[in-house]
Structure formats: C-alpha cells, structure tokens
Amino acid sequence: MKPVLKQLLLCALMLPLALTAQVRPQDILQSPNSNWLTYAGDYQAKRHSPLTQITPQNAGSIVPKWTNHISGANRLESVPLVHDGVMYITNTNEVIALDARSGRIIWRYKDARSKKQNVNRGAAILGDRIFFVTSDVHLVALDRRTGAVAWMKQYGRVEDGLFASAAPLAVKDKIIVGVAGGDSGMRGYICAFSADKGEELWRLYTVPAKGEPGSETWGGYIEWGGGGTWLSGTYDPELNLLYWTTGNPWPDFYGGDRKGDNLYTCSLLAIDLDTGKMKWYFQFTPHDTHDWDAQSWPVLLDTEINGRMSKVVMHPNRNGFLYTLDRATGEFLRATKMVDKLDWATGIDAKGRPILVPDKDPTPAGTYVCPGVRGAANWMAPTYSAATGLLYVMNLEQCDVYTSSAQVPEPKKNFAGGGASPKHNEPGQFFMRAYDPKTGKRVWEYPLTGKGESWSGSVSTAGGVVFFGDDDGQLVALDAKTGQHLWHYLMGENLTAAPIVYAVDGKQYVAICSATAVFTFGLFEPQKPVALPATRTEP
Amino acid sequence: MWKCALLLACALALPAQHEDKSEKKPKNPAIGNPEAIAAGQKLFMTSCAGCHGPTGDGGRGPNLRERGAWHSLDDDGMFTIVNKGVPGSDMPALNRPENEIWQIVAFVRSLTAPAMDSNAPGDVEAGKQIFWGKMGCSNCHMIGAKGGFLGPDLSNIGAMRSLNEIRNSILDPSERGVKEYQPVHITFRKGGTLDGVCVDRTNYAMQVIDRAGKVHRIAMNDVEAIVLHKKSAMPGDYKTRLSRDELRDLLAYLSRQSTRPPDAKSEK
Numbered sequence: 062m063k064p065v066l067k068q069l070l071l072c073a074l075m076l077p078l079a080l081t082a083q084v085r086p087q088d089i090l091q092s093p094n095s096n097w098l099t100y101a102g103d104y105q106a107k108r109h110s111p112l113t114q115i116t117p118q119n120a121g122s123i124v125p126k127w128t129n130h131i132s133g134a135n136r137l138e139s140v141p142l143v144h145d146g147v148m149y150i151t152n153t154n155e156v157i158a159l160d161a162r163s164g165r166i167i168w169r170y171k172d173a174r175s176k177k178q179n180v181n182r183g184a185a186i187l188g189d190r191i192f193f194v195t196s197d198v199h200l201v202a203l204d205r206r207t208g209a210v211a212w213m214k215q216y217g218r219v220e221d222g223l224f225a226s227a228a229p230l231a232v233k234d235k236i237i238v239g240v241a242g243g244d245s246g247m248r249g250y251i252c253a254f255s256a257d258k259g260e261e262l263w264r265l266y267t268v269p270a271k272g273e274p275g276s277e278t279w280g281g282y283i284e285w286g287g288g289g290t291w292l293s294g295t296y297d298p299e300l301n302l303l304y305w306t307t308g309n310p311w312p313d314f315y316g317g318d319r320k321g322d323n324l325y326t327c328s329l330l331a332i333d334l335d336t337g338k339m340k341w342y343f344q345f346t347p348h349d350t351h352d353w354d355a356q357s358w359p360v361l362l363d364t365e366i367n368g369r370m371s372k373v374v375m376h377p378n379r380n381g382f383l384y385t386l387d388r389a390t391g392e393f394l395r396a397t398k399m400v401d402k403l404d405w406a407t408g409i410d411a412k413g414r415p416i417l418v419p420d421k422d423p424t425p426a427g428t429y430v431c432p433g434v435r436g437a438a439n440w441m442a443p444t445y446s447a448a449t450g451l452l453y454v455m456n457l458e459q460c461d462v463y464t465s466s467a468q469v470p471e472p473k474k475n476f477a478g479g480g481a482s483p484k485h486n487e488p489g490q491f492f493m494r495a496y497d498p499k500t501g502k503r504v505w506e507y508p509l510t511g512k513g514e515s516w517s518g519s520v521s522t523a524g525g526v527v528f529f530g531d532d533d534g535q536l537v538a539l540d541a542k543t544g545q546h547l548w549h550y551l552m553g554e555n556l557t558a559a560p561i562v563y564a565v566d567g568k569q570y571v572a573i574c575s576a577t578a579v580f581t582f583g584l585f586e587p588q589k590p591v592a593l594p595a596t597r598t599e600p
Numbered sequence: 601m602w603k604c605a606l607l608l609a610c611a612l613a614l615p616a617q618h619e620d621k622s623e624k625k626p627k628n629p630a631i632g633n634p635e636a637i638a639a640g641q642k643l644f645m646t647s648c649a650g651c652h653g654p655t656g657d658g659g660r661g662p663n664l665r666e667r668g669a670w671h672s673l674d675d676d677g678m679f680t681i682v683n684k685g686v687p688g689s690d691m692p693a694l695n696r697p698e699n700e701i702w703q704i705v706a707f708v709r710s711l712t713a714p715a716m717d718s719n720a721p722g723d724v725e726a727g728k729q730i731f732w733g734k735m736g737c738s739n740c741h742m743i744g745a746k747g748g749f750l751g752p753d754l755s756n757i758g759a760m761r762s763l764n765e766i767r768n769s770i771l772d773p774s775e776r777g778v779k780e781y782q783p784v785h786i787t788f789r790k791g792g793t794l795d796g797v798c799v800d801r802t803n804y805a806m807q808v809i810d811r812a813g814k815v816h817r818i819a820m821n822d823v824e825a826i827v828l829h830k831k832s833a834m835p836g837d838y839k840t841r842l843s844r845d846e847l848r849d850l851l852a853y854l855s856r857q858s859t860r861p862p863d864a865k866s867e868k
Contacts, residue, residue, distance in 0.1 A: 425661065464662065468686050486777035486830075510802045512779070533802045549804055 082145045084186050084205075086233050090298060095564040097143045100183045100228035101442070102520070102561065104296040105361040108444040110562035113524040114569035115584060117540045120526055120547035124585045126570060127164030130578040131157060136557055137574035138516070140183040140228065140442070142191075143563040144205070148572065150579055151181040151228075154195045156203060161572075162565045164581060168208035172201065176219050180557075182293070182440075183228030185236060187256050192236050194225035200238050200254055214259040216240075222247035222285065222473040228293045232303070232334055235262060239290025243308040243326075243354070246285035246472030251294075251305050251330075253337060263337025267307045267325050278321035285472040286319070287311035288326040292356040292440050297372075300389055302340060303332040304361065304374055308354035312478025314423045315350070315465045322347035327355045329376060331391060341391030343413060345378045350422050351405070351430060351463060352481070353379040357438045360445055360452065364498045366394055375498060377443055377454045379436025382409055383501050397501035399438060399494070402431035402458045423463035423479045433461035433489060434481035435513075442518025442559035444527065449541045451495040451504055453519050453527050459489025489513030491532045495544060505544035509533070518559030520571070528571050530556035536573055536582065552580055630702040631675055631709055634719045640707030643700055651691075655764075656711050661691065665711050665764060678705045715766055715855035716758035720848075727853025730846055737850075740833065743857055749813040750797050750833050751781055759858040766854050770847065773834035783829040784808060788822055797833055 084098060092098035093110050102108045115123065131137065131152055139150040148161040154175040158167040177196035184193040190211055191203045198217035203210055216238060217223040223242045230237040235253045243249060249267035254260060267288030269275040276283055289308030296303050307330060310316070310323035327346040330339055346353045360375045366385065374388040381403040382396040393413030406415035421430050441455040465479035483489060491509040496502065509515075511532025519529035527541045531549070534556055538548040552575040560573035572581040630636035645654060651661030658664070673681065682701050685693035694701060710718055731737045740751035757766060768775060781797040786808065788794070796810035806818040806826075835841075842850065 426658070466686075468691075484777075485775065488777060488779070508803075531803075535802065535804075546803065 083188050084144055084231075086187070086231075089187070089231060093562065095143075096145070097141065097561045097563045098186055099142070099230065100140050100185070100293040101295060101358060104232070104298065105445075106295045106358040106442075107360060107362075107447070108442055108518075108520045108559070108561075109446055109448075110520065110522045112522055112562055112564055112569045114564075115522060115526055115538075115571070116524040117526060117542075117545075117547055119584060120538045122585045123538065123548050123550070123571070123582050125550065126581045126583045128578050128580050129159060129164045129166070134577045136180055136576050137578075138180045138182045138226075138557045139574050140518075140559050141561055141572050141574065141579065142184055142186050143561065143565075143572075144186055146565045147205070148563075148579070149184050149186065149191055149205075150574060151184050151193050153178050153181055155181070156184055156191055156193050156208065158191075158205070158208060159579065161563065161570070161581070164579070168206075170201075170203050170208040170210070172199070175199075177224050179224050179226050179241070181226055182558075185229040185231040187231035187236070190256065192229045192231065192256075194227065194229060194238055196224050196226070198223050198225045198240060200229065200236065200259065202236075202256075202259060212259040214254060214261070216252055216254070216261065217250075220473075225291075227291050230293050230296065230303070231256065232296050235334065237294065237303060237305075239292070239294075239305065241289045241291035241308075243287035243289030243291075243311055244313055244352070244477050245474065246282070246287070246311045246470065246476075247289070248284060248286060249288035249290050249307060249326075251290050251303075251332065251337075253334075265330070265332055265337045265339060267328075267330070268310075269324065275324035278324045280320045281318045282311065282470060283319075285311055285470070286323060286326065287313075288328075289354065289356075291354075292358070295359050295361055295374075296334070297361055297388060300372075301334050302388070303330075303334055304359040304388070305330050305332060306355040306357065306359060306376075308356055309349050309352045311472075312470045312476065313350070313352040314463060314477055314479030314481065315467060315470070316348055316422065317467060318470070320348070323349070327353060327380075329355060329359055329374065329386070329391075331388070343384075343386055343391050343393065345376070345382070345384060345413075346380045347414065350465070351380075352434050352477070353432075353436055354439075355379070356440050357436075358440070358443055360443060361388060362445060362452075362498055364450075366499065373498075375445075375452060377438035377456075379432070379439055380405070380415070381432045381437040382406075382415075383438075383454070383496060384409075384413075385498070385501060386413075395501050397496075399454065399456050399496075399503075400432055400458050402460050403437070404431045404460075423465035423481070425465060425467075427462040427464045429460060429484075430463050430481075431460035432457065433459035433483055434463070435459065435489070439516065440518075441516055442520070444519045444521040445498070446521035446523075446525075446527065446541050448521070448523050448525055449495075450498070451541065452498050453493060453495050453521060453529075453541075455515075455517070455519060455529065456492045456494050456506075457489050457513060458492065459483055459513060460487060483513075491515060493519065493527070493529055493531075493537075493539065493544070495541075507539055507544045507546070515556050516558075517556035517573075520560045520562055522562055524569075528560045528562070528573075530558070530560065530573055534575065536560060536571070536580065550580075550582065552578070554578075628675060628679075628702050628705070630699070630706040632713065632717055633706060636703045636706045637710045637718070639700075640703035640705070640710075643696070643704050644707050647694055647696070648704065656708065664708050665762075675705055675709065678708065682708075710762075711764055712762045714759050715761055715763040715851075716858045718763045718855060720763050720852045720855040722845075722848040722850075722852025724849070724852045724856060726846075727849035727851070730842075730850045731853055735838070735842065735846075735850070748811070749809050750811060754854060754857055756859045757857045758855045759860065763851060763855055767847070767851060769834075770842070770850065771839045773832040773836060774830070778830065778832045781833060783831075783833040785827040785829075786818065786823055787825040789824045790822070794818075798828065
C-alpha cells in the first residue's frame with residue numbers, strides 16, 4: 062500500500078475513536094457511570110456509582126482481577142480516573158495510564174526535574190488531555206493517548222513555601238488548582254487556568270493581604286498565614302459556584318502572634334467559577350491552634366432539613382462536627398457531633414461558631430484535647446449513597462497532647478509552632494459511620510481494628526454496597542443499609558487513597574491504590590484459555 | 601589480571617569511601633563516653649531538669665526522651681540549641697564552657713541511645729540469675745531461643761532499645777499501652793476457651809500464641825466473644841519486687857543482649 066493511502070486508512074480508522082473518546086464537560090456532569098471522570102467521581106463529591114452488578118448478595122464472590130506494582134511508589138494517594146477503559150493514576154511528579162481491564166501500562170509521564178517530591182492525589186481529564194500538578198507547583202497538560210506534554214504552567218514558587226499535591230478540577234473550559242505548604246508558612250490560593258492554552262484566568266487568595274477586608278482578623282504573620290488549598294473542590298452547575306476548603310493558619314499550634322479569627326483559614330469558600338470572586342465563606346474553626354484544616358470533602362446534597370427540601374453542603378470537619386450549610390448562601394443550618402471524643406467545644410452556636418471550652422489551646426507542657434491533630438475526619442473521602450440516603454464518613458476517635466512553642470516563627474523551615482501526639486496508652490481507633498443527612502445523626506457504625514494510621518476513603522454503589530480501605534491494609538465491602546460486613550481483601554500495606562468503581566465491557570470493577578500498587582477487583586468468573594495468535598516479527 | 605582486579609577493587613571502594621566521608625561526621629569524644637554522660641547528667645539536673653524534668657520526660661519544656669521532639673537534630677544542632685538557646689522561646693542560652701555543653705549533649709543523647717552503648721553499671725552475672733531464676737522473666741521471654749512465649753524475644757534487646765526504655769518496660773510495662781502481646785481470652789462458638797497473647801488482630805482473623813508456644817490461627821466466624829486486656833501480661837509489681845541493686849543488675853544483663861557484637865568503631 063502506498064504510504065499516503067496507508068496514512069489515510071489509519072486516520073479513517075482512528076477518527077471515530079478520537080471523536081467518541083474525548084471527554085466533554087457534560088460527560089463529567091454525568092459521571093460516574095462506566096467511567097470515573099473526576100477526583101470525587103462527580104462534582105458533588107457523592108462518590109456514588111450507579112453500577113449494580115455487585116450487590117450484598119454476591120459481594121462474597123469478589124476476587125482480585127489485576128494488580129500492578131508501580132515502580133518507585135511508596136505512598137500512593139491517588140484516586141484513579143477511568144475513561145473509555147483507560148485508568149489514569151498519579152504518583153509524585155508522575156502520571157501513569159493503564160489498561161483498566163488488564164492493568165498493563167500504556168504510557169508513563171514523569172517530570173524528573175521537579176524541585177520537590179511530594180505525594181500526589183490524582184488527575185483531571187477534559188477533552189483529550191490529562192491534567193495534574195507537580196510537587197513544585199506546575200500545572201501540566203498531557204495528551205491522554207500518549208502522555209505527550211501539551212503545555213506546562215508554573216503557578217507558584219517553592220521559594221514561597223509552596224508545593225502542590227491535589228487533583229485539579231476540570232469545570233467547563235477551566236482547570237482549577239490549589240496549593241499546599243500551610244504547615245511551614247505560605248499564603249494559600251486557588252487559581253483557574255484555561256484548559257486549552259493554560260492561561261491563568263483568575264486567582265483567589267485564601268488569606269487577605271494587609272489592608273484588605275479580613276486582614277483585621279490577623280495579628281502578625283499574615284504574609285505567611287497559611288490557608289492551604291490541598292484538596293480538590295466541588296462544583297454546583299446551577300449556582301455556578303465552586304466549593305473549596307482551606308487549611309490551617311500558621312504557625313499551626315501557636316496562635317499568640319496571630320490574634321483574631323485568621324480569615325479565611327479552616328473555612329469553606331464558595332467561589333464564582335467565571336470570576337474567581339468569593340461569594341460567601343464559612344469558617345469552621347476560627348483562630349485554629351490544633352491544625353484542624355477544613356480539608357474534608359464538601360459534599361453537595363439536596364435533602365430535607367427541618368421538613369423542607371434544601372440545597373446543602375455537608376462537611377465532616379476535622380474539629381469533630383458534621384456541618385450542614387445552605388450552599389447558595391453559606392447560612393449555617395446545623396452541626397452535630399461526629400465523635401464521642403470531643404472536648405474542645407460544648408457545641409456550635411446558632412451562627413455556627415464553636416462554643417469553646419476554656420484552656421484548650423496548646424501549651425509548652427502539653428494540653429490534652431479531643432479530637433487529635435489528625436482530626437475526627439480528614440481528607441479520607443466520604444460517600445453519599447442515593448440508594449440508602451445515607452452519608453458514610455470515616456471517623457477517627459483519638460485525643461492528642463498538643464504542645465506549643467513561642468519560638469520566633471521562621472517560614473519555610475518546617476516550623477509549626479509546636480506539635481501533637483496521642484498518649485502512648487490511648488491509640489486512635491477508626492470507625493466507618495453512616496449518618497442521616499436529614500438529621501446529621503449517626504445511623505450505624507462499623508468499628509475498625511488497626512493502629513490508627515490509615516488515610517483511606519470510601520465509595521458507594523447503587524447495588525447497595527459501601528467499599529472502603531480499612532486500618533489494616535484491607536479493602537472492605539459493607540452492606541450500605543445495615544453496615545454488615547460482606548467481603549474484605551488484604552493488600553498488606555497502609556492505605557492512603559480512596560477506592561473507585563468503574564466498568565469495562567459491561568463488567569463492574571472496584572479499584573484502589575495501596576502504598577505501592579493499584580489493585581482492581583470484580584466478581585469471580587472462570588478465565589477462558591487464551592489461544593495464542595500466530596506472531597512473527599519481520600526483519 | 602591482577603591489575604584489573606586491583607582497579608575493580610579500587611573502583612568499588614572509592615564510592616563507598618566517598619559516601620562514608622560525606623555521611624558521617626567525626627563524633628565529639630563526649631558522645632557515648634560514660635564519664636562524660638555521668639558528668640552531663642549532673643549538669644542537666646542543675647541547669648535543665650527544671651523545665652525538661654529530672655529524667656528528661658518533659659515538663660514546661662519538651663520531653664527529651666521522645667525521639668520525635670528532637671530527632672532531626674544532629675549532635676552539632678543539639679549543641680547549638682543548648683549553647684545559644686532558642687530565641688523567642690523559654691529555652692535560654694546556657695553560659696557554660698564548651699566541654700560541659702558537650703557533656704550535656706552526651707547525656708541527652710544517651711537517653712535514647714541503644715542500651716548496649718550505655719555501658720550500664722551493675723553485676724551482669726547477678727542480673728542473669730534474676731532473669732532466669734528469681735524474677736521468672738524467662739517464663740515469658742526468650743534469650744537465645746530459650747525461655748517462654750508470652751513476651752517479646754530479648755536476645756537483641758540491648759541493640760534495639762535504650763536503657764531507659766528497658767527500665768520503663770520493667771517497672772511500668774503498661775505505661776506505653778499494649779500494642780503487641782496483648783493478653784486475650786477467647787470463647788469459641790463451638791465451645792471452649794483460649795488464653796494467650798494476641799500477636800495480630802483484624803475484624804476477620806486473629807493470631808494468638810499460648811503459654812505452651814502454640815500459635816493459634818483463628819477465623820472470627822469461629823469466635824463467640826473476645827476479651828482483650830488493656831494491661832500487659834507482664835506483672836506490674838517489679839517496682840516493689842526488685843531492689844535497687846537487683847534492677848541495676850538486671851539492666852546490666854539485658855543491656856548487653858545483642859545478637860551482633862558491639863560495633864568496633866563505637867568501642868574505640
């Protein structure tokens with residue numbers, strides 16, 4: 062065949078594939094289905110798959126389908142994306158595309174010149190591109206088919222105390238990213254880039270500059286006040302609002318030099334997608350001195366509150382309370398205690414401010430406070446099941462002794478102003494808990510064994526199953542209605558990522574990253590013998 | 601041929617030598633020196649114990665026995681902190697001669713150094729008799745594959761734990777919580793019970809070792825009830841049962857339990 066004809070034929074063969082396989086904004090709106098197209102599965106962070114093949118009745122027949130050990134990985138925190146049978150996971154400064162059916166690697170992109178080496182939590186997909194952030198704060202756009210670099214844009218400097226770890230969020234024609242580094246002093250922000258060319262469209266700082274509204278809530282150190290944005294956000298297309306959480310004020314454990322509420326740290330921000338302007342904010346922990354970042358997933362639900370259907374955002378906060386806010390206005394609606402070990406506040410008042418118990422700030426000698434520094438909830442993904450109407454949250458029951466240091470804070474020197482750790486004879490314990498969004502109250506709980514070291518999240522399915530990583534390195538399936546154990550599988554590593562659900566060729570899979578590998582599971586079916594094709598290599 | 605072999609040997613040796621030089625600084629002679637440590641302890645009691653506690657367990661100042669509080673400091677870093685203090689904090693500069701500051705650093709280092717490096721005083725032979733006889737330690741612990749099954753093997757304890765950790769484990773075995781070797785009583789669905797220590801436990805399986813050394817691999821579906829004990833199986837009354845001399849001798853014996861001989865460099 063003539064080369065030109067050959068090329069034309071190849072193009073003709075590939076055209077339908079290229080046309081159908083692009084990810085459109087409306088595809089992400091409809092996710093998840095067979096695909097898992099964004100970090101939280103959908104824009105609401107429900108992490109609820111409509112797939113129904115796996116049920117409480119057959120979950121006992123789940124078996125591993127494939128495992129791929131990712132060379133060089135030692136702490137995968139990545140939530141995989143799946144699109145059109147291809148899975149995309151991230152590691153430090155790296156994206157790996159795998160065949161979601163066989164687990165074989167299709168391509169691998171690594172930025173070996175990054176100035177930092179931090180964990181990475183995942184990628185975004187839009188059009189023909191995969192987007193991820195490098196540790197040294199660059200947003201990278203890669204071709205989803207080959208891993209070829211389309212563009213790379215730096216949006217922050219390591220020299221300013223920043224690094225990046227969160228999965229970008231693709232919304233309409235924009236890619237939204239955040240920054241980390243709040244434990245060492247930095248100034249947090251969220252920014253939007255155009256998906257096609259990587260042009261920065263807007264930037265919203267989470268800590269005001271001197272003289273700006275909100276700066277009156279700071280004493281010193283406002284320039285290094287923290288407010289990291291190290292977890293991906295959620296989005297309401299009707300309101301055209303992004304919901305993004307912010308991290309702790311700095312120095313974490315010593316608040317003596319930053320008297321005031323320290324806006325907008327430990328908060329949830331509602332941001333206009335088009336302009337980047339803050340529409341409202343809600344601060345969960347004013348003047349935080351316990352490193353209780355608000356980084357837990359803001360789950361967007363339409364549910365009945367006090368007998369009225371309401372558009373709400375629910376937020377299981379590190380400080381121990383499960384918050385419900387009106388997501389159009391930011392109005393505080395309710396907060397309920399998630400954990401039994403909670404002693405820093407007697408409750409939350411009508412305006413949403415904590416009612417403080419005195420003398421719970423860290424001291425040089427140590428102050429015993431519940432919850433511990435890891436929080437009652439954290440970035441371990443919650444899930445909301447449309448099948449049961451329940452919200453599932455991984456809770457940690459733990460108290461810590463918090464110490465403080467009045468040493469003159471030096472930014473970028475890994476100085477947090479103190480620290481926190483549990484008493485030796487009081488280790489933490491995880492519980493997978495189901496909450497009724499209508500009341501905020503606990504419906505059932507499933508106690509976990511382990512050392513209190515997991516960071517794994519959950520996913521629910523229309524089939525009536527909740528999957529999560531436990532504190533013993535196991536993927537567990539529970540009956541979503543009752544919390545009854547159905548199935549588990551030991552992966553043998555501490556888990557720091559959340560599972561996802563997807564389908565290829567009409568078959569349902571569950572996948573999760575362990576510390577060093579990707580594991581994928583499905584229902585048992587006998588393998589058919591493979592008839593090896595005649596293969597020869599021409600010289 | 602010899603030339604080649606020699607070159608190969610040199611090529612292999614060079615990077616190692618280079619690595620060695622870049623990673624290890626010469627230690628101040630006070631570090632690991634028992635006399636300097638003892639002198640440092642006296643200085644610590646007068647200058648540091650007010651904030652850090654007489655045993656370094658912390659008070660107004662941080663706990664120095666917890667590696668987490670200062671593990672990132674090398675000897676020089678610790679020297680600087682003790683010498684110059686921490687500006688802006690309650691940690692003052694210590695106006696003392698350089699050799700005395702090094703003695704304090706040597707003492708603080710010794711709080712977490714392996715027991716075998718601390719040259720613990722006492723009658724090793726008497727300690728051995730206490731371990732294998734009078735106090736019944738060997739009913740539960742092994743040394744050299746002899747002894748009981750309910751506690752950890754102590755054949756290498758001198759190399760793995762600091763003298764302070766060993767002392768605390770003897771005097772207050774439950775103080776740090778019971779993460780391993782947790783005493784457990786199990787009732788089976790089909791009848792019968794089992795007592796032992798829990799080696800590992802998840803919601804689905806459990807491994808228990810009994811006093812006779814039998815390892816029981818248990819599926820949770822077979823279990824009716826589990827009673828876990830928060831306190832260690834180790835008796836908590838050695839504080840009163842052991843005289844001061846007996847404790848010293850037992851520590852002298854245990855601190856010398858190492859499966860490898862002491863490092864030649866550290867002996868110098």
